[in-house]
Amino acid sequence: MTRFLAALAALVLAALPAAAAPGVAAASDLKFALDEIARSYARETGRAVRLAYGSSGNFRRQIAEGAPFELFLSADESYVLALARDGRLEDEGVLYAVGRLVLFAPEGSPVDPGRGMPGLAEQARAGRVAKLAIANPSHAPYGRAARQALEHAGAWGALEGRLVLGENVSQAAQFAASGNATAGIFAYSLTFTPAVSGKGRYALVPEAAHAPLRQRMALVKGAGEEARAFYRYLQSPAARGVFSRYGFSPPGP
Amino acid sequence: MDWIALTLSLELAAWTMLALLPVGIVLGRWLAWNRFAWKPVAEGVLALPLVLPPTVLGYYLLVSMGAGSPVGQWFQSTFGRTLVFSFEGLLVASVVFNLPFAIQPMQRAFESIPQDVRDAAACCGLTRWQTLARIELPLAWPGILSGMVMTFAHTLGEFGVVLMVGGSIPGETRTVAIAIYDSVQAFDNAAAGVMSAVLLGLSLVAMAVVYATGARRAGHRG
Numbered sequence: 001m002t003r004f005l006a007a008l009a010a011l012v013l014a015a016l017p018a019a020a021a022p023g024v025a026a027a028s029d030l031k032f033a034l035d036e037i038a039r040s041y042a043r044e045t046g047r048a049v050r051l052a053y054g055s056s057g058n059f060r061r062q063i064a065e066g067a068p069f070e071l072f073l074s075a076d077e078s079y080v081l082a083l084a085r086d087g088r089l090e091d092e093g094v095l096y097a098v099g100r101l102v103l104f105a106p107e108g109s110p111v112d113p114g115r116g117m118p119g120l121a122e123q124a125r126a127g128r129v130a131k132l133a134i135a136n137p138s139h140a141p142y143g144r145a146a147r148q149a150l151e152h153a154g155a156w157g158a159l160e161g162r163l164v165l166g167e168n169v170s171q172a173a174q175f176a177a178s179g180n181a182t183a184g185i186f187a188y189s190l191t192f193t194p195a196v197s198g199k200g201r202y203a204l205v206p207e208a209a210h211a212p213l214r215q216r217m218a219l220v221k222g223a224g225e226e227a228r229a230f231y232r233y234l235q236s237p238a239a240r241g242v243f244s245r246y247g248f249s250p251p252g253p
Numbered sequence: 254m255d256w257i258a259l260t261l262s263l264e265l266a267a268w269t270m271l272a273l274l275p276v277g278i279v280l281g282r283w284l285a286w287n288r289f290a291w292k293p294v295a296e297g298v299l300a301l302p303l304v305l306p307p308t309v310l311g312y313y314l315l316v317s318m319g320a321g322s323p324v325g326q327w328f329q330s331t332f333g334r335t336l337v338f339s340f341e342g343l344l345v346a347s348v349v350f351n352l353p354f355a356i357q358p359m360q361r362a363f364e365s366i367p368q369d370v371r372d373a374a375a376c377c378g379l380t381r382w383q384t385l386a387r388i389e390l391p392l393a394w395p396g397i398l399s400g401m402v403m404t405f406a407h408t409l410g411e412f413g414v415v416l417m418v419g420g421s422i423p424g425e426t427r428t429v430a431i432a433i434y435d436s437v438q439a440f441d442n443a444a445a446g447v448m449s450a451v452l453l454g455l456s457l458v459a460m461a462v463v464y465a466t467g468a469r470r471a472g473h474r475g
Contacts, residue, residue, distance in 0.1 A: 057438045106320075131338055136421060139438035164338045164420030167434075175420060179320035180337050 021048040022227035023068055025059040027075030027215065028170040029099055029142060029187035033246035034073070037239050041230060044238075049230050055168035057139025063088055063220060070220050070227035073234075075099060075169070075187075076141035077216035084218060093218025095251035096234060097243045100188035101145055101210065106179040106200035113183075113203040120183065121155035124162070132159050133175035133184035135166045141213060142169040146185040148210035176200070188247040214251065254447045257424050258432035265340070265428060266408035269347040270401050273355035276348075277400050281359030282389070300353045307350070307413025314346050314418050338420040343428075346414045354403040362396020363389065395466035402466075406459035409452060 026034050031053050042048055052059075052069070060079040063069055064086060072089070073096065074080045084092045103120060105111040110128040112119055123129050134150075135143030143165065150156040166172030169186050176184025177199040188204060191197050219231055233239055240250060284296060302310065318336045319325050328336040336342040366389060374384045390397070412430040419426035421435065429448055436444040 055438065061438055061440065130334055131420075133420070136435060136438075138435055164422055166420070167416060175338075178315070180315075180325075180335055181420075 020224075020226065021050050022070040022224055022230065023050045023052060024071045024073065024227070024230065025052050025054070025063065025067070025069040026073040027056045027059075027141070028053045028168040029075050029189050030073060031170055031190065032193050033189055033242055033248070036246075037234065037242050040238065040242070041233050045229070045233070047226060047229060049226070053168070053170070055135065055140040057141075058168070061139075070223035071217065071231055072220060073215070073217040074141070075213060075215055076144075077214045079141075080216040080218050088221060089218040090221055090223065091218060093216050094235065095214055096217050097215045097248035098251055099142070099145075099213035099215055100207065100247060100249070101142065101149060101185055101205040101213075102188045102191055102202040103183065103185055103205055104173070104176050104191065104196070104200055104202040105183045106176060106181075108179070109182050109200065111183040113201050116203060117149060117153035117155065117205060117209060121153045121158065124155050124158040129159060129162055129182045131164050131175075131181040132162050133164045133166060133172045133181035133186070135169040135172045135186065137165075140166070140168055142187050143172070145210040145213055146172075149185060149205050152209040192246045215248075254444055254451075255427075255429065255432040255436075258427050258429045259448070259451065261340075261424060261427065262409050262429040265343055265347055266405045268344055269351055269408045270355075270404050272344070272348050273351055273404050274397075274401060276352075277355035277359045278390075278397065281356050281396075281400070282363045282393075284356070284360045285363035299356055302350050303353050307411070308417060310346070310350060311414045311417030314342075314349075314414065318342055318345065318418070337418045338422060338426060340425050342418055343415060343426055346418060347408050347411060350411060350414055351404045351407055354407050355400045358396045358400035358403060359393065360396075362393035362400075365396075366392045399463040399466045402459050402462045406456050409455060 034051060038049055038051055056074040056076060056079045059067075059069070059072060059074070060083060063072055063083055072080060072083070077095065080089065080093055083089050103111075103113045103117065105113050111123050115122075120129070124132075134146035137143035137147040147156065150159055164175055164181055166175055166186075170190055172184055173186045173190045173196055175181045176186065177196045179199070185205065191202050217231070217234065219227060223231075244250065280299070284292070315337060316322065317324055318328075320329065320335060320337075325336050328341075336345070370388065370392070371384065374388045379387065410430060411428070412434070415426065415428050415431055416434070419428070419431060421427045421431050427435075429452060433445050433448045433452075436448070
């Protein structure tokens with residue numbers, strides 16, 4: 001019996017470092033970039049983090065309700081600043097990247113991303129866009145930016161009734177890349193995977209077409225040393241290099 | 254309060270119920286009175302939606318109804334639009350998802366009709382259709398009703414499958430369950446509160462009907 005208890009204790013102790021890995025809430029546009037950063041972080045430091053991806057609005061809500069995340073990487077700054085005002089975060093955190101939008105069309109789509117948003121507007125008015133996938137503008141920053149870009153191109157009226165809304169930006173990308181939607185407007189960072197880039201053509205949406213996607217991160221109040229270490233690592237040149245390889249622009253001063 | 258979403262959910266529930274009424278009667282009756290070697294397998298398959306995560310069903314529906322699938326392509330070429338992100342696609346999903354909710358109460362109801370009653374009906378020279386209409390359905394109706402009500406209520410509460418294959422289109426695929434989710438994420442507690450209360454009320458009425466018909470059936474037997 002004693003031996004059994006000792007074995008059990010050893011098992012629990014062995015499992016502890018994994019259990020202590022801090023929870024990180026990350027916007028879904030970071031999916032591929034942050035996975036890679038977490039891998040190199042684990043390789044270099046031997047430390048682990050638990051990553052959860054979802055829409056930033058969703059995480060804002062969950063953190064406000066006390067969800068056990070220690071670090072929040074939002075796809076825009078308003079959610080982080082709002083949580084900071086509510087006293088949920090240590091401070092207002094830092095900008096870590098600026099996101100970009102792409103217009104994506106799957107194989108066989110009548111939309112030619114090379115002709116940009118005006119081309120999309122034209123096809124929409126001709127009735128050739130059956131479904132356009134974007135993230136839900138009511139709680140996903142990339143959805144809000146996509147809406148602004150559509151309004152900027154004068155295509156919102158023609159396309160409003162044709163939208164399919166992803167629960168987060170990576171579901172919007174999945175809707176479009178699977179060919180189920182005629183086109184999609186989502187995060188540039190999500191095109192850096194063969195699962196998306198191999199399924200169609202895409203082009204960047206001009207930055208002037210929407211409010212900048214200034215992505216901000218901050219530590220949640222009560223965050224532990226492990227979360228702090230990862231937070232510092234995310235601001236290192238190595239992590240910034242990965243962000244820029246996934247199409248994020250560096251944050252301004 | 255998103256009335257469009259509530260109306261859409263009620264429509265989806267009503268259509269699902271109508272589609273499953275004949276299916277439930279035929280399959281429930283067949284399962285009640287037939288013995289065959291692979292019956293447990295058939296019953297198990299029909300009960301799968303009770304235990305499968307909605308995401309598993311959502312995944313298979315995405316794959317089998319999507320733009321790349323034969324079914325999706327047939328629908329696209331026939332009706333000129335996609336099956337996923339459409340009301341019809343949700344209806345297909347909803348019918349599959351509700352099979353056990355419709356069939357199981359009906360099967361129990363048919364099982365409770367004594368063999369001698371059916372034999373007597375056959376002896377009196379009633380045809381199969383007359384037996385069904387005059388003997389079996391009148392005896393089995395509480396089970397049929399509770400199967401229908403369960404289906405209706407369960408469709409109103411369906412979330413995971415709709416989230417995966419719906420796309421949250423107002424008036425087409427944004428059901429009230431999705432509308433509640435969206436308004437909670439958008440910090441619109443007032444709307445979420447009202448819609449949740451409406452769903453709670455509807456579900457409560459539905460469950461009361463199910464238990465009322467169950468009590469009636471038990472009273473009959475006693």
